[in-house]
Amino acid sequence: MALKSPEEFEKSLKDRKQLNIFMNGKRVDDIFENRNTRTVIEANKASYAWALDPEYRDLMTCHSPLIEDVVNRYTHVSGSVEDLIKKAEIGTFTAEMLGTCIYRCVGYDAFHSLASTTWEMQRDLGKEYHERFLEYLKMVQREDLSVAGALTEPRGKRSQKVLDWPDPYLSLKVVDRDKNGIYVRGAKINISGAYASNELVVLPQAAHYEGEEDYSIAFAIPTDTEGITYICQYSPYSAERDMAEDLSELGNPIYGQRETSMIVFDNVFVPWERVFMCGEYQYAGKMVARFARTHRMTCGGTCKVGFMNQIIGACKLIQEYKGLEKATHINEELMEMVVLRETCRACGMAAAQKGSEVPKGSGVYLPDELMGNVSKLNVCNSFWRVMALAGDIGGGLIVTMPSLKDLRNPETKDYMEEFYSFGSDVPTENILKVHKLLQHWTAGMHGVGTWHGAGPVMTQKIMLQRVIDYEHDKEIVKKILNIK
Amino acid sequence: MALKSPEEFEKSLKDRKQLNIFMNGKRVDDIFENRNTRTVIEANKASYAWALDPEYRDLMTCHSPLIEDVVNRYTHVSGSVEDLIKKAEIGTFTAEMLGTCIYRCVGYDAFHSLASTTWEMQRDLGKEYHERFLEYLKMVQREDLSVAGALTEPRGKRSQKVLDWPDPYLSLKVVDRDKNGIYVRGAKINISGAYASNELVVLPQAAHYEGEEDYSIAFAIPTDTEGITYICQYSPYSAERDMAEDLSELGNPIYGQRETSMIVFDNVFVPWERVFMCGEYQYAGKMVARFARTHRMTCGGTCKVGFMNQIIGACKLIQEYKGLEKATHINEELMEMVVLRETCRACGMAAAQKGSEVPKGSGVYLPDELMGNVSKLNVCNSFWRVMALAGDIGGGLIVTMPSLKDLRNPETKDYMEEFYSFGSDVPTENILKVHKLLQHWTAGMHGVGTWHGAGPVMTQKIMLQRVIDYEHDKEIVKKILNIK
């Protein structure tokens, strides 16, 4: 069986070369020790543990026809509507267990796009991209690798075309090629969890046009490839984690907030067998769009259902701690959160249910384009609303709470216990922890992050403008009005 | 085969005794001639025509295991998730074809509740209600009857209990019973299409309690039963229909707006074989709740998808007539309507997909309670928003348009054609008709009607408060915070 244990996975990361990685103005010497990078390792490890856990393995694993073996679902390209439904469910499951990203998700969705688009390129152009990709994927499955994905780029002035940018490297670009492979320069930004994954799959961020061949590239590389530099995000939440005496003081103790980095490619070499597109600009847009429709179902859809589960659960506990079980307005707010959550769930599931083989004959199933985008649009607005409602229930304490360290300081302990008890029998520590969790959700990165994850609203709207078909609607009007 | 032709159905209505029916202060002598009652006949006839139409019959009919024959789906109790999915789809289909109620829908949903609840009553109490109901349903299927349903009642002061009302008949009540049957007095209000149906199924409106046995009743009667009086709604749209020279002047020429009546029961006799509950107050609430969860998926859910299709189609046509294809804000508004529609569709479909057998062993499948109610809540708000957006696209003309008669009056015809053309090549008549259709949708009964159809928002909220379970959400919070 191809499945690694969590420990084997961690060892595989340790076996890599030393990464070139920076955070908060300093080099990170050990990503296994650094409190913030560690959260990514823990989240990815969990996905290995679940795959071996009898309670979760039916969801986390499946049979791969490629290697005729059981694989972690995060390495499997959906071949049926049933697969897509499992994909939607796994998004919710991992999110509610981690309270943050499962960092294998972007790679998983990139596989879908690559499988579909390389198949089409091979069919249309006769190029061997699909074969290469399948070989690569088999390797990933056999070795049970964790694979991050990267699309977003710095870009230049939005009002200019790519070729008019003074700095040509604001989008990732081929700078040289030889018989062994290609050399690329540029950067990918906002990339989740790459440094704690085995591999990185790179797709273009956007459609490309004639003359932009050097920007029309897709490939995969090990995360310790020479020439790569990771510059990590550093937020107030990162600082808080660095300063904690004990992780239990934090809102999400083990898994933290989503960790990203800018990945700089400074003349990085990629061998041909790992290149899946190079110059075929006509397919760049498809590559992106197919990734997006896949990613919007989960990152833009069902994974936020899992996040909402945590938020709703925390609000319910606080309601109970405060003795507010009969407060109508709190019950209304909880209900509103549930309605928003179930609406998001329904849209995500519909994207799976209406999924289809793209292109016909490829064997690759993608979620429904229309419904995937509808799902993401609903999530964007719903998540902010859920934050507002949860903030109401959590109260000012979310903002004004002292550190849990003050609960342990003998000089303040008694006051803390007395005055943050709400008069309940629940240990004050639990009360503060649940509020800390809500702080993590409602007073941090999640509103903006959810909006932009899987692309901001405008990208969904652009896609919807392309795919909505009004002909049926016009026809029924003409029919009922007897208009020719 | 059990299926009637539309003409046979109309004849079956004509074969009834003269109804006691009033509208606009006068007795209706002939419901086949009266312009407003005629719309109901036409809508129901359409459901007979589709069942025989090769294009639609797969959706409109199914095999009934009860009579081992093909029946109109509107007489069939769902026995599987697949049946529920078809039920969701048929809601959209009939709505977009008619632009109003298919008047067989309430009866269809009442059958689901009766099948489920009488089965449970027979199991628990040993009473023969289920057998009676199945005999009745077989008759309906064999004779392919159109069956209306009735729940809503006048009720007394909302702050008083039923038994404290000075007038005991504000809820339908058994006033006498003998060995042949029961006698009931009271009224059902807001009842869609009953006078143009063959049969009427009556359920309680609400849960009942000890002492309210005489209010805990369910039964079926022919619509021409003695003692029944119909007092019909009369709206501005009714008046307009009465005054039209030609139906083509109207927004929905053939099928009109939804037509309802108050049905007064003045000591109406119901034979025991048509009585499906009588006194078992403990089951009254279940009877209502099971009807509601079934009705909310369609009337509260997918049927409004069909209405939105008409509205969106009309807006798209007007955009083209006005030469506004490139107007960003119009395209945004169209897209927003589509997003709302697809969200409603997804929730309705999810209610079907997550449907289940209720009670276990009964063979009766009902939509998911949680998702059915979520669906209705989304529809309520979405429909008003769609009206607002469509009103923006339709423009002031929706409000200020002259009659289509002015287009035919030689003294005004030329001005009408010149000044309502938008400079397009489309006949002005078509332009005005599409605006008239939007007037029907956005400046009439549909906002309020959609909100209240299948119960106002508060009823969904009450039901949601009952069914939402927060345990899972609390558990995952405790897990991630390591709280016992």
Place this chain on the structure above:
Amino acid sequence: MALKSPEEFEKSLKDRKQLNIFMNGKRVDDIFENRNTRTVIEANKASYAWALDPEYRDLMTCHSPLIEDVVNRYTHVSGSVEDLIKKAEIGTFTAEMLGTCIYRCVGYDAFHSLASTTWEMQRDLGKEYHERFLEYLKMVQREDLSVAGALTEPRGKRSQKVLDWPDPYLSLKVVDRDKNGIYVRGAKINISGAYASNELVVLPQAAHYEGEEDYSIAFAIPTDTEGITYICQYSPYSAERDMAEDLSELGNPIYGQRETSMIVFDNVFVPWERVFMCGEYQYAGKMVARFARTHRMTCGGTCKVGFMNQIIGACKLIQEYKGLEKATHINEELMEMVVLRETCRACGMAAAQKGSEVPKGSGVYLPDELMGNVSKLNVCNSFWRVMALAGDIGGGLIVTMPSLKDLRNPETKDYMEEFYSFGSDVPTENILKVHKLLQHWTAGMHGVGTWHGAGPVMTQKIMLQRVIDYEHDKEIVKKILNIK
């Protein structure tokens, strides 16, 4: 004193020549008898009555420095912020008293734009437009005339420029001119109440450009001028009024819904002394914009506060009739309506408070451009929401209620009284009337009408894009970040 009695006003209308006016496919022989045109006369008459009523005259009248006499405020151009505040208040007052348009409002606002823009044209171009306008306005004040205003035009394809339209008359156009005056052809559409006013003031609908001189016109004419044809709106509500036995059956018995007509100008002559712009296309946009900022404060702002007062009052009564005084959700909905209303009121008042002299030196005060447009945007969305909330409180009965005639029909009277009483002591007639009023508000023309009155949302957005200034906001950011 210049003030007419209501009877004198009605006589002044009767003294006009026979109008060329059509409704519902027929010529209107007598606008005083026709039920629908009569509503406009009644609304305008009320404004004469209030001016003489000790209770209201402080609001309805003011001193005019032009004629040094007391005049109806609807003929007065605001000369101070205090005038603007009264203007905002009068909008609410007339709206809540009539439940429909006061038809003198567009003319009133057109006077503001004309006073401001002709002053500027005379200053810049030396043309005598301002003098002409003042002479005209003095006549209006002395004779206490009711003056309608007209801007909206049919227009051709929105994607084409005016000069490219195949039919040049889709915007009102000068077709000839001589030493006595000009001749115009075209139409104004959606015009409120013109046929029951003494005078009509005409402004352009939009900015114009070089080559469009013949479209850049403003003038005033008596409403019985030769060559004018009125083609009236005809809605379901018109039909209902036509069919009523007694006006008390209607939602707004005396004043009805807003009545409009298309006004066709078929080579209508306007003498030079009544022409206030002719060819100066550079001022057409200003003329429109100054009208709009004035009209948005009232028609787009405070007048809807008055409408909401009626809606809220009706909902409160129904709550009491039903015995729902303690229902939390109804109280929440009432409160939400009040919050929306007060927000609209605050924005309208702010537009007045921040009003200013435009142009400096002209003595003409206009509401604040930014706040006037903000006010209208809030009203658009709020009004639909108020309709939805009121529809919830009113219940299905708004849609399904029989005619009040059925309450008078001996065959149905007893049932009506029993079953529409809600078990209350209030006469059923009152209950039904209040529901009928809510039908008028929530199931009719008011959502769409409110959105488009004073221009649809897009026109406010365009104006806002022009006037919003971000410099201050950018400066404070640079300051706090110490950025140069």
Place this chain on the structure above:
Amino acid sequence: MALKSPEEFEKSLKDRKQLNIFMNGKRVDDIFENRNTRTVIEANKASYAWALDPEYRDLMTCHSPLIEDVVNRYTHVSGSVEDLIKKAEIGTFTAEMLGTCIYRCVGYDAFHSLASTTWEMQRDLGKEYHERFLEYLKMVQREDLSVAGALTEPRGKRSQKVLDWPDPYLSLKVVDRDKNGIYVRGAKINISGAYASNELVVLPQAAHYEGEEDYSIAFAIPTDTEGITYICQYSPYSAERDMAEDLSELGNPIYGQRETSMIVFDNVFVPWERVFMCGEYQYAGKMVARFARTHRMTCGGTCKVGFMNQIIGACKLIQEYKGLEKATHINEELMEMVVLRETCRACGMAAAQKGSEVPKGSGVYLPDELMGNVSKLNVCNSFWRVMALAGDIGGGLIVTMPSLKDLRNPETKDYMEEFYSFGSDVPTENILKVHKLLQHWTAGMHGVGTWHGAGPVMTQKIMLQRVIDYEHDKEIVKKILNIK
């Protein structure tokens, strides 16, 4: 003149006794050095500087009739509508200059409530509370003291009454009294900026009832009074500030996020001349309500206008940096933020404009109750929406940005400058700083904080339920329907 310089103010703080103050598990030895407590000192100092600055002193100061001298407006009780308007304006001004609380605001609003309520108590009960308060206020004005205010309390189970709580000190309580004064025990939570103010004014949090006399207390004490302990909030943003090498790395470098603490009163002595209520439970509710209506106009209203100015300015700069000046959707979003801001401004100003003397004869002017609460309700929802919109414009970078330290680290500097430039000529440092400011606003404490500042939504609703009067609305309905 009574005005202190900023330096004199800081010295006055230094002259206090050592505070008993804790943060992040440790005692704070020096609040002037501690990075987080320092922000409060800086914000308060700014209010002293503005009062002496010719550019701002007209707004920041006024003449006090109490001491017949110029005083800082934050020590002045409004005596006219003009004063209230200035109060509204000063809220916006200080907020946009600081990007956080002006910590003198709660005390300022408490003065209004104390002036009004002690006047009424003295009138009704003959007690000398008003005289005491005026003496106290004169001292504050003469010495130009900074005064914090405290209301919110821990409280016990919300479902229990105060007297039923096992721990009686969850609300601040008199534990002893003698001829010199009273002794209190309990805590106030969520208190803004107290430790860096000279004085603390304490009001009850809620209405009190018979038997709760010991909870019905109002008083003022110096912030260094014996028996007081401050336990400070500690958020991720606090940690980030602690870890910064240089304040310029932070979103709001000088003034930070709002800083609060729990203030524990452990048998604190208050002399009688500083006690303004003690036992008169009938006035406790009024004391709170009058504070709330005053505070909602500013903290709940116009101060958020100032915050929005910063947010809008930052978004506009980012739009320019990215070259997105012509992007329709960005312009729409900016406009939507402006509309929300102006709506909040209009409501806040209306609360001032409609302010009145409360009670009549007291000389104390308070904002309008209805409009103050409407203002706060609008702000709650608007602020979250503004955050969402700003998050869209700011982009993923808000979440994923590295530290500004990485811009100074030679190993990463070049990459940072190249890849976070957006291809613009603006220094990358400025780009990152503006994003950091938006992180501070949209990914931190401000959504929840704004919702709860001046009380959560439910408290506004409760107040609105009390003050809304529907009689006028009902009357106009009866009039138009001719109902008696």
